[in-house]
Amino acid sequence: MIQTESLKDSLLRLQNTTPLVLNITNAVVMNNTANALLAIGASPLMSDATEETSTLIDIASSLVINIGTLTSRTVMAMKCAASHACQTGRPWVLDPVGAGATRFRLDTSRLLLEYKPTVVRGNAAEIQAIFSSQGANDNTTRGVDSLLATEDVADFAKEAARQHNTVIAITGATDIITDGERLVRIDNGHPMMARVTGTGCTATALTGAYLGVQDDALIAATAGLASLAIAGELASTSARGPGTLQLNILDELYNLKPETLARYLKLT
C-alpha cells in the first residue's frame, strides 16, 4: 500500500534540501525537537511570537504546532499560525498533547482542528478525545499517557481521517497511520522510548520535516514515525537507560540512511 521506495526517496529529499520547519512547541521538548530536526537534516525555526509567525510560515516549508505547555498567549499564537498556514496552503501538523486530560487542552485542540491540519499526530487517547464529541475523559488517559492501545482506535481514526480529510498518525507499541482510505502499521521502536520525555513530540516534528519535501501526507507521516521508531530501536541496543537512549537517538537520526530505513522497517 505504501512503497518502501517512497519512504527512502522522502528521506533522501529531506537530506538534500534541508527544509525549514517552523515549530510552535512546548517548553519541555524545545531543545530536543530542534536537535532532532537538525540531526535528520532539516533546519528548525522556533518561535511563538504573533509578531513574526506569518513571516516565518511564508519562508518555511512546513509548520509544527504542539500544545504540550499552553498559555492563553500561546493559544493565540497557535491560532494565528494555523489560520495563516491553512490560508496559504502550507502543510502543517498538530500534536494535541494531553487533549483528553483537560478541557483547556481539548478546546484548544478542537479550535486548531478547524484550520485543517495536514496531519494530526497523537497517542490513542488524544486521537479519540479530539475527534470524538465527548468532553475531557479520564477513563482513556492518565495525565499525558494513553490507557488505550493504538489498535483500539484504528477504525475510529480511519473514519475520522476520512471525515476531516486529514491524515491521523497514532503512536504506541504499534504505530498506525491512516488517511481515511489507506491504513498502515509500523512495528518498530523500543519500550524504553516511553521513558524519555517528548519522543511523541519528536515523531510529530519529524513528520513536519517530511511534510516539507513530500506532498503525500500519509507517506510523510509514515516516514516521520518510521524514522524515529527505527532510530530508537537502533539507539536502544547500546543504551544503559533513558539518558543514553535520548542521546543515541539523535546520533542515529544523524546517521540514518535511506537503506537503513528500508532494511529495518516493519510495515504492514
Place this chain on the structure above:
Amino acid sequence: MIQTESLKDSLLRLQNTTPLVLNITNAVVMNNTANALLAIGASPLMSDATEETSTLIDIASSLVINIGTLTSRTVMAMKCAASHACQTGRPWVLDPVGAGATRFRLDTSRLLLEYKPTVVRGNAAEIQAIFSSQGANDNTTRGVDSLLATEDVADFAKEAARQHNTVIAITGATDIITDGERLVRIDNGHPMMARVTGTGCTATALTGAYLGVQDDALIAATAGLASLAIAGELASTSARGPGTLQLNILDELYNLKPETLARYLKLT
C-alpha cells in the same frame, strides 16, 4: 531514626504505581526534570496554565513548585496551584530557587509558604532566607549558590520546621532533612554534581514523586534526596565531565533498585 527498609519500600511503591506528578517549574530544567521523573518510574505532567492547574492537581498524586524562572504570570499560577493543593490536601513540595538573591523571589517564596507546603527543599542560603525575618541578603548567597554549609543552618531549620509544621530538606555536601522532631543526614553524592544545572531541582522533583506514594514526608524527602545522591555517586564513576554526568544520572535513576539504595546509603 529512619529505617532503611522504609526507603526501599517507598522506591518499590513508586516503581509499582507510577505516581502522576504535576510540575510548575523553571524553564531551565523542565526537560531534565521530566526525564528524571520518567527515569525513576513516575509520570510527569508539566503545566503552568491557571486554566488547568486545578484539574491537573485533582488527578495528580503530588505537586512540585519551583520558582527558578519567575514571571508575574507564573507567580499567579503557582499561587493558585499551591492554594488548591493546600485546600484539597494534595501533598506538595516548594523549591525556593534563589530566595536569598532578590526581593521578587523572597516575596514569592514567602507567599507560597502560606499554603503549607508538605516539604520545602532548598540549599542552606535559600532555607535561611525564606524562614528568617530578614530581607534578601547578599552575605549568604551568591546568585543561586549558597555560601553557607547545610550544617550552619541545621538547628535553625529544625526549629523552622517545627514552627511551620513542615519538612525542610537542605541539599549540599551533606544533605539534611528535618521535620522539627527528627533530623537525618545523607552523606552521599559527588562534587561534580554542582557543575550540572538543576541537580537541586531534580532532588525536589524526586521528593515530589515520593510524596505521591509515601505519607511520612520526612521519609519521602529523604528517599528523594538519597535517590539522587546515590544515582549521582554511581554516575560519577564513569563521567568524564558534567555532560556525561547529567546523562548517567538519568540512566542510574532508571536502574535504581531498592537494594542499591540500601547498599550505598550513608545515613546518620
Place this chain on the structure above:
Amino acid sequence: MIQTESLKDSLLRLQNTTPLVLNITNAVVMNNTANALLAIGASPLMSDATEETSTLIDIASSLVINIGTLTSRTVMAMKCAASHACQTGRPWVLDPVGAGATRFRLDTSRLLLEYKPTVVRGNAAEIQAIFSSQGANDNTTRGVDSLLATEDVADFAKEAARQHNTVIAITGATDIITDGERLVRIDNGHPMMARVTGTGCTATALTGAYLGVQDDALIAATAGLASLAIAGELASTSARGPGTLQLNILDELYNLKPETLARYLKLT
C-alpha cells in the same frame, strides 16, 4: 596582535573567580547555556523578569542577551536590562539570533544596540542585518542560518565595530573578531557543530563569562569563541553524531586547561 598568553590568563582567571553571568536567553538553549557556563567554571543566573533584572545585574559580573525566542514581554525585559547595564557600566553581549529573518527580530536587535553592547556575537547574515541600514533581507539568511561566509562581511564588520565602538564576533567555519582596529581569525571547530542547536548561543554565553574577568573585550570574545571551537574540535573526535557531540562539548569545556587552549588554537 593578540597574545595567546592573554587568552590563557583569561581562562585561568575565569576558573579561579567563578564570575556570575546573568542570562536573558531563548527557551531552546536555556539548559545547555547554563550547563556550558557551569562546565567552564562560571556561575549562571537565568532570569527575564523585569522585577529583578536590575538587582541581578548589580550582583553579576556580566550580562548576556539572546533574542532567539522573543515575546513582547521579553523584549521589554531585555530593554530594561540593556539600559541598566549600559548605565552602570556592566559589560554585556548581544546575540541577535535571526536578525535578518524578520522585522520583529531586526527592530529588537537595533533597539538593544542603542544600549551599547560590549560585544555583538552573530553569524555573518545577522551581523550584516543589524549593522546595515537595510530591512529584513531573505537573500543573506535562511531561517536562522547565514548564507554568507564570515569573510564576506569581514571588512563591513570592522567598519561597523569602529563606528559603533563595540566588538563584533562572527562565528562560522572561520570565526572573525574585530574591534574596528584589530581583526583576528580563529580556524578551529568542526562542521558537525552546526548540527547541534545553539552552539552559536553557547559561544555568546562563554564570551559573557570572559567579559566578567577580562576588560579587553576583543580578548574576551576571542577567548569565548576559541574555547567553544576547541572544545567542539576535541569533542568531535569521539562523537558518533550530534547527540554525543553536545554532551562531549560540556565535558571538554569542563576539562579545558589554559595549556590546551594554547596548544590547539589556530589564530591568525
